[in-house]
Amino acid sequence: MDSAVAQKTWELENNILAAEAPDPSSDSIFYYDEVAQAKFLKDKPWANDPHFFKRVKISALALLKMVVHARSGGTIEVMGLMQGKTDGDAIIVMDAFALPVEGTETRVNAQADAYEYMVDYSQTNKQAGRLENVVGWYHSHPGYGCWLSGIDVSTQMLNQQFQEPFLAVVIDPTRTVSAGKVDIGAFRTYPEGYKPPDDHTSEYQTIPLNKIEDFGVHCKQYYALNITYFKSSLDSHLLDLLWNKYWVNTLSSSPLLGNGDYVAGQISDLAEKLEQAENQLIHSRIGPLGTSRKKEESQLAKITRDSSKITVEQVHGLMSQVLKNILFNSVGQPKRNEQPVSDPMIEA
Amino acid sequence: MASSSSSGLTFKLHPLVIVNISDHYTRVKSQTNPPPLTSTSATVNGVEHQQQAPRVYGCVIGVQRGRTVEIFNNFELLYDPSTHSLDRPFLEKKQELYKKVFPHFYILGWYSTGSDAQESDMHIHKALMDINESPLYVLLNPTINPAQKDLPVTIYESELHVIDGIPQLIFVRSSYTIETVEAERISVDHVAHLKPSDGGSAATQLAAHLTGIHSAIKMLNSRIRVLHHYLVGMQKGDIPCENSLLRQVSSLLRRLPAIESEKFQDDFLMEYNDTLLITYLAMFTNCSSTMNELVDKFNTAYDRHSRRGGRTAFI
Numbered sequence: 326m327d328s329a330v331a332q333k334t335w336e337l338e339n340n341i342l343a344a345e346a347p348d349p350s351s352d353s354i355f356y357y358d359e360v361a362q363a364k365f366l367k368d369k370p371w372a373n374d375p376h377f378f379k380r381v382k383i384s385a386l387a388l389l390k391m392v393v394h395a396r397s398g399g400t401i402e403v404m405g406l407m408q409g410k411t412d413g414d415a416i417i418v419m420d421a422f423a424l425p426v427e428g429t430e431t432r433v434n435a436q437a438d439a440y441e442y443m444v445d446y447s448q449t450n451k452q453a454g455r456l457e458n459v460v461g462w463y464h465s466h467p468g469y470g471c472w473l474s475g476i477d478v479s480t481q482m483l484n485q486q487f488q489e490p491f492l493a494v495v496i497d498p499t500r501t502v503s504a505g506k507v508d509i510g511a512f513r514t515y516p517e518g519y520k521p522p523d524d525h526t527s528e529y530q531t532i533p534l535n536k537i538e539d540f541g542v543h544c545k546q547y548y549a550l551n552i553t554y555f556k557s558s559l560d561s562h563l564l565d566l567l568w569n570k571y572w573v574n575t576l577s578s579s580p581l582l583g584n585g586d587y588v589a590g591q592i593s594d595l596a597e598k599l600e601q602a603e604n605q606l607i608h609s610r611i612g613p614l615g616t617s618r619k620k621e622e623s624q625l626a627k628i629t630r631d632s633s634k635i636t637v638e639q640v641h642g643l644m645s646q647v648l649k650n651i652l653f654n655s656v657g658q659p660k661r662n663e664q665p666v667s668d669p670m671i672e673a
Numbered sequence: 674m675a676s677s678s679s680s681g682l683t684f685k686l687h688p689l690v691i692v693n694i695s696d697h698y699t700r701v702k703s704q705t706n707p708p709p710l711t712s713t714s715a716t717v718n719g720v721e722h723q724q725q726a727p728r729v730y731g732c733v734i735g736v737q738r739g740r741t742v743e744i745f746n747n748f749e750l751l752y753d754p755s756t757h758s759l760d761r762p763f764l765e766k767k768q769e770l771y772k773k774v775f776p777h778f779y780i781l782g783w784y785s786t787g788s789d790a791q792e793s794d795m796h797i798h799k800a801l802m803d804i805n806e807s808p809l810y811v812l813l814n815p816t817i818n819p820a821q822k823d824l825p826v827t828i829y830e831s832e833l834h835v836i837d838g839i840p841q842l843i844f845v846r847s848s849y850t851i852e853t854v855e856a857e858r859i860s861v862d863h864v865a866h867l868k869p870s871d872g873g874s875a876a877t878q879l880a881a882h883l884t885g886i887h888s889a890i891k892m893l894n895s896r897i898r899v900l901h902h903y904l905v906g907m908q909k910g911d912i913p914c915e916n917s918l919l920r921q922v923s924s925l926l927r928r929l930p931a932i933e934s935e936k937f938q939d940d941f942l943m944e945y946n947d948t949l950l951i952t953y954l955a956m957f958t959n960c961s962s963t964m965n966e967l968v969d970k971f972n973t974a975y976d977r978h979s980r981r982g983g984r985t986a987f988i
Contacts, residue, residue: 386693
């Protein structure tokens with residue numbers, strides 16, 4: 326099938342680590358080895374190296390639960406805990422569950438309210454056969470990107486002092502829906518006073534103007550971990566079969582309609598940033614080629630990148646609409662062949 | 674395809690439930706059959722593949738609105754093999770916990786794994802009847818059969834039938850549809866096809882988006898072909914004419930074109946124009962940014978010796 330060939334070439338070009346063909350032996354990740362875990366906890370190899378954990382593996386179930394929970398909160402931040410284990414320099418997240426707290430950015434330690442819930446839930450889970458411990462927390466930033474705010478950083482630093490190993494995950498459900506891909510980030514903070522060895526460049530993302538200060542002040546205090554996903558063989562099998570019923574939803578999704586508010590917000594935010602950049606440009610003076618000029622340029626460049634991102638998403642949404650229009654509305658023609666509809670897709 | 678059950682309820686199932694049950698089953702299975710501890714060479718030992726697949730049990734929760742039952746989530750339960758029933762206090766505790774986070778959901782039924790509904794299941798089913806007068810039984814078949822085309826998930830309802838003069842409850846299969854919210858669909862898509870999570874270039878994003886739509890359209894195309902083939906066969910006389918099916922096909926065809934009104938065209942064109950406008954603005958921004966850089970570089974290259982102090986606004 327051409328699509329299979331095309332997918333393989335695309336995967337190769339993008340260095341996608343193809344999931345090892347899920348066979349029953351790879352399901353061994355689901356096995357919880359208590360002895361090995363206890364030993365790891367005692368050894369504490371992370372105590373000496375703040376950069377010890379480098380990767381995160383999230384199970385399909387955990388991702389699904391977190392995204393659904395984050396989306397159900399709408400524009401309110403929600404939070405929950407993740408359960409899992411460690412494996413060398415990777416933290417493995419097997420499951421996640423929601424906590425009954427409504428978070429706002431000003432709550433210092435929302436978890437204090439939810440301790441009883443957490444204890445109850447962990448106990449019942451252990452009885453029901455989920456033996457993993459809590460290994461991190463997640464919360465959502467609806468519409469403003471995946472990063473740790475000042476409060477988040479202090480919460481996470483506290484967690485990393487007393488509840489190691491602990492991981493912080495942030496999900497943006499609004500951007501997920503708008504961009505059509507999951508917007509998620511996993512972070513660990515550096516301990517107080519530690520200077521990261523180099524200025525590693527993290528993936529760029531747009532931050533709304535009212536949050537950009539909070540982001541800038543703290544962005545050096547934590548680092549992002551690489552996220553990969555895994556699923557069991559049964560999961561893959563089920564998901565493949567699910568596609569038979571699912572394609573209807575893919576075709577019928579209309580991201581443009583669902584995200585009108587968000588896009589409008591993004592554009593107005595961009596307009597404000599543009600004004601700011603303009604003011605900076607007008608009021609600066611010719612000086613020695615220094616950092617000031619570089620900053621303005623990079624600000625305008627950033628704005629350009631943001632605007633192209635918004636545009637690309639919008640165009641994608643429109644493409645879906647146009648396709649649906651062609652498929653379902655242009656039936657006036659006498660001879661309706663099926664071929665021309667799918668052929669242009671194959672050539673593209 | 675008429676999706677009705679005998680009691681007239683329509684069922685909607687969320688993919689989260691399916692993945693959850695599968696995960697529960699895999700967990701229990703791997704815990705009872707621990708994998709070999711050798712990490713260097715993969716020694717395939719035939720002994721590991723024990724055939725007894727453990728059954729897992731749990732509860733499904735969701736919402737019922739009128740005649741539509743929507744199953745959103747589920748959690749695990751303990752099964753007491755001695756009494757052949759589910760651990761009740763455990764269930765209540767879990768229900769309390771879930772009520773705090775999802776106050777709108779309530780217990781709709783229970784689930785289990787296996788290939789077929791069994792006699793002992795009716796026992797559990799009856800026990801749940803005091804929470805919900807008509808609980809559902811969701812059964813997942815965990816055996817991986819590569820030739821399978823359909824989801825191995827069945828939903829059973831219980832019905833009171835009079836058999837040999839004794840009113841008995843039996844399980845009746847019901848059909849269901851898969852329902853999803855946009856975010857769920859994206860994450861399922863993401864995990865199913867393991868797409869790269871970061872942006873990549875605009876080209877890869879475009880490719881990913883179009884690939885998704887392309888596969889969906891291919892499915893639509895293949896289904897239409899099947900219908901077409903069937904109709905041609907009927908016309909030739911190979912297949913006996915079935916009027917009800919013909920009626921359904923005709924009603925399906927009559928639904929096209931989906932929308933054909935002035936207002937729709939106007940709104941559609943307006944949306945199209947909005948997108949073009951956004952593209953235009955983005956282009957503007959891009960051009961002005963490039964020009965700005967160009968002028969800066971020009972200034973740097975040529976004005977170094979003539980400092981006049983104060984910059985002339987060149988925007």
